Amino acid sequence: MPREPLEAELEHMFREDLIVACQYWGIDLSTSKPGAELTKLLAEQMRKKEARERIFATFNEREYDLLGMLCLNGGAMSYDRLKPFRKVYSYGQLNQTERDLRKKGIIVRRIMSRLTDYGREVAE
Incomplete structure (x- = not known):
């Protein structure tokens, strides 16, 4: 593709x-x-x-975790896919982290959140 x-x-x-x-x-x-x-x-x-x-040097652990999770899930952020992270982070923390990454240009919001190429680079 x-x-x-x-x-x-x-x-x-x-x-x-x-x-x-x-x-x-x-x-x-x-x-x-x-x-x-x-x-x-x-x-x-x-x-x-x-x-x-x-x-990338300014990212915190939660941002790296969310980027990794998005990368593994094809860039989609859904509640089902977030369940394993609920043991560590609340939905509110993950949603705030997603907003923070959107404001950094690392995640682009369409119908669902989606990683840009550079978000994938950080996650890898």
Whole structure:
């Protein structure tokens, strides 16, 4: 199955998540830019290995666990698949972690949460 380009994956981000992710990844937002340009700038920044390593170094254990679980489950986050993690984390903690990762641009929300290529890289 061919992979979707990073820009196409990031197009599905909510505008508020896109803006926060751009700030988190160090993109200058001092001027007003359309969403397509922000998506392009974010994708360029995410392709830089040193930027990815800087961002990945800030992740906590729960974020790594959630990314690993999403990677093993094909990127889908459902309550049935979260059951094994309930022994360690509450649903509230996992949902908050998912929101945090969306704001970092690592998870893209469509109908269900979905990992971007770089989320899969961290999980592996």
